[in-house]
Amino acid sequence: MHPLLTTLNEAQRAAASHKDGPFVVFAGAGSGKTRIITCRIALLIDEGVAPWEILAMTFTNKAAGEMKERVSAMSPESNRVLVTTFHSACARWLREFAGELGFQSNFTIYDDSDATKLLKKIIKEANPKGDLPALVSEMKSFLHQVKTLGYFPGDIEALGPNIGLFVPLGGVALYRKYQEALADCNAMDFGDLLLNVLLLLKRNASVSKILQSRYRYILVDEFQDTNRTQFEMLRILSEGHQNLFVVGDDDQSIYSWRGATPSNIIDFQQTFPKAQRIALEQNYRCTANIVNSASKMIAHNKNRAEKTLFTKAQAGELIDIHIESDGEMEAWWIVNAIKDEKTTFSYNDIAIFYRTNSQSRVLEEALRRENIPYKIFGSVEFYDRLEVKDILAYMRVIVNPRDEISMTRILNVPARGIGAKAIEAIVEEGKKRELPMIKAIKAMADEGYPRIGPKLKYFSDLISALTDDLKQAPLQEVMGTLLEAIDYPEHLKKKFPDQYIDKMDNIHELGSALADYAKRFPDHKLDEWLQSITLVRESNENEASTGVSLMTLHMAKGLEFQRVFLSGVEDGLIPHKNSVDDQAQLEEERRLLYVGMTRAMKKLSLVGANRRRMFNNYLVNSPSRFFDELPEDCLNISFAARQTFGDYGKDSDNDGYHYESDELSYEVDSDSLSTGSIVSHPTFGRGEVQGFDHKFGQNKVIVKFYEFGLRKIKASQLKIPNSNLSF
Secondary structure: OOHHHHHOOHHHHHHHOOOOOOEEEEEOOOOOHHHHHHHHHHHHHHOOOOHHHEEEEEOOHHHHHHHHHHHHHHOHHHHHOEEEEHHHHHHHHHHHHHHHHOOOOOOEEEOHHHHHHHHHHHHHHHOOOOOHHHHHHHHHHHHHHHHHHOOOHHHHHHHHHHHOOOOOOOHHHHHHHHHHHHHHOOEEEHHHHHHHHHHHHHHOHHHHHHHHHHOOEEEEOOHHHOOHHHHHHHHHHOOOOOOEEEEEOHHHOOOHHHOOOOHHHHOHHHHOOOOEEEEEOEOOOOOHHHHHHHHHHHOOOOOOOOOOOEOOOOOOOOEEEEEEEEHHHHHHHHHHHHHHOOOOOOHHHEEEEEOOHHHHHHHHHHHHHOOOOEEEOOOOOHHHOHHHHHHHHHHHHHHOOOOHHHHHHHOOOOOOOOOHHHHHHHHHHHHHHOOOHHHHHHHHHHOOOOOOHHHHHHHHHHHHHHHHHHHHOOHHHHHHHHHHHHOHHHHHHHHOHHHHHHHHHHHHHHHHHHHHHHHHOOOOOHHHHHHHHHHHHHOOOOOOOOOEEEEEHHHHOOOOEEEEEEEOOEOEEOOEOOOOOOHHHHHHHHHHHHHHHOOEEEEEEEEEEEEEEEOOEEEEOOEOHHHHHOOHHHEEEOHHHHHHHHHOEEEOOOOEEEOOOOOEEEEOOHHHOOOOOEEEEOOOEEEEEEEEEEEOOEEEEEEEEOOOEEEEEOHHHOEEEOOOOOO
């Protein structure tokens, strides 16, 4: 037996020693899948395969680098093996065969910003009177989908309505013009790197023959993350020899929004009928309680390859199941647990996962207050996020009109036609007249300054009105008033369509932070809150290289930690509220939780809250329906969690939990209400209408709720209870 094989278990040996023909390895979490690929490469070289005839592909530069290092340690001749990412391999081949596509080999690769500028130009020429931001957003989404699916303009025309995608009006013609414009610039976008290689493989016999004969053995890691274009590319590359060796785990396929298609690995043997199959089911990472719980839960997915993860490790600690009263208390519970366990787990060994980036705010603040260092993966700290900084800049200008840094930031946010040159002119006028920026703006507006005078007047009037309103408004109403006045959500929707939901979640979380502060310090003003968040941040600077790791569940894939806390395990977060009505998306949410659970090596806590603040309201979430799929003998369910589970009734439709609510007869609008009407709200319960408020073009109903007092509520959020219900 080869020395390399002696370090592997039986299933791993069978996979690594495979020589010719298609082969699929279903590698469960923590089962050593990358080790299989690296061992197989070393064995192929030892058996006489030329290193340059081996192609190993993965998805990230980091993963490719680690694979290269491992192979180099096993075989000194491996430096000529092409270990690379899909996009890097395609860029390499396109440099070589650019002429076959009419490109020069020095073509430029456009990033998202470059591609968006070109697309704007083309759309503006085609539809000069259209809503440019909306059209660009629509086309970017369309282009991403068709390039991920491997569709060229002609394919879409041929398929017509059967394409199964939303095709924008004139979208095919714009797609064609966009591709022509890229070619004129001797440029390709990221999607083209894959698409153009697929085009060569499909249409150019000489190129496909060269590449097919060049790589006799092709190995692919994380195969469950491949999209249709990548799958087709690999199928054609391996068409002659069929030596395609793929490793992955459909249970860890969590990137459908990027085009990942788990059926590529699940149905591999349908595409390659002669393919051999093996499952690596032994987990070497986690304790038995974690493995058994994750395995039982993921088995509820119907669209998956049959396999059962197991481990020979000790049972280890039970998985903590804990429910706190609200999001702030949940964060404090996690931080206190970290402090209690500091002699067992170092900060670097601990991770906190969450479903959405906005959840990091309360966790960051709790960690800061206890002087626990932390680092955020894949995102910036909460108060450094673009949308958060935009809103804070408005508030700072309201508090301090002489704050020119904040003033410069908000002058054209949302867009008002006040560009960089206009801002330079304002600064120059201020210097010339020896006026602060806000007064220079007002002076230029009053004098009808050429071209930008009306725009400056609108801005000056807006700031003046906001200053009057926000200085008088209760602190907890500041956020809602500001968002309505500047229509910031619409700005985000137009400028960041793909990130809109995440960015609005962050805005809502900022509103929650403000409302929390207002509740704790009812006599404080906006300037005191702004000072409080600045002081907390400045006094708790963290070293980026050390500390507790914070990240979303999507970022956690491929990592492992001794100690893991999973925050927000509630219906609405995990599974996410946008996924609960779609079976395929619900299964992906279950896979996402599975990924998070199997990152924990020694100890795992699944934590949730009964309610979470949203501005001045509280959203009440049921405990995650996935709790019910975990084996109770592996769990340490806290008293608070058992109480919470007892407060909910089983929901037979979704196997989760819900609060029982009074039946409501019909929804209302403001015209159907009058002072004295009895209404009900999903969060605040019942109350009596006291009056109406009209501001910034929006009608609100003033309701005195029996439990929560006066609130201003949109009429669409209210319902009229059945008349037979008593109060």
